[in-house]
Amino acid sequence: MSQDYKRAYTSMYLLNYHFVWIPRRRRPVLVGRVAERLKELILEKAGELKLEVLELAIQPDHVHLFVSAPPNLAPNQIMFRIKGYTARVLRREFPWLRKLPSMWTRAYFVSTAGNVSSETIRRYIEAQSTSA
Template identity: 55%
Template sequence: KDGIDTRLRELILEKQDEYEYRVLEMEIMPDHVHLLMDVNPKLGVYYVVNRIKGYSSSVLRNEFPSLKRKLPTLWTHSKFISSVGAVTLEAVRKYIEDQKNV
């Protein structure tokens, strides 16, 4: 890869204090990202995910101009968000970790 995935990982991790979340597990795939996060409930998951998407899009498109030419937008408006409750935290961690091998 051309370093975009590494930079995206850095950007997601560096905003944890400002946006009040903790990344527990992360896997960056070619066309999406798996994140297991602990989010401040006062801010909410949708707020945090939208902030991460906006910030990372702005920085990545400035640092990697080829993204501007390839894609009209870096992120789609869609997202899948679910709370962890029906399964253990460890099961979710394993699922995300296993995505590397898919």
């Protein structure tokens, strides 16, 4: 896989981030309709933020998201916006999720990847989907 560099008005960039985050208390609540809706919400918010979703895997107790992002968005902003938006909507649409003190933990994992390791991360995330 070879991604092309992207251009903005004053910059040229290739910023890929691999995020992993978990529901509060690592509860396996991301199944069935909740998982489907979460995927829709992440893709919707990614579009608003001008992120290119390279890979997405939702497991019962964690989420992997691999995105290409513009340089004007820091990784913490990406997570803040995606986690905040998905938590609000999911807890409104699935009232039983309100039993958790919060939808997501405050913590998350993020790593950067360029062209060389992007395919490795993509294969890893795909393997997560098939192992569940």
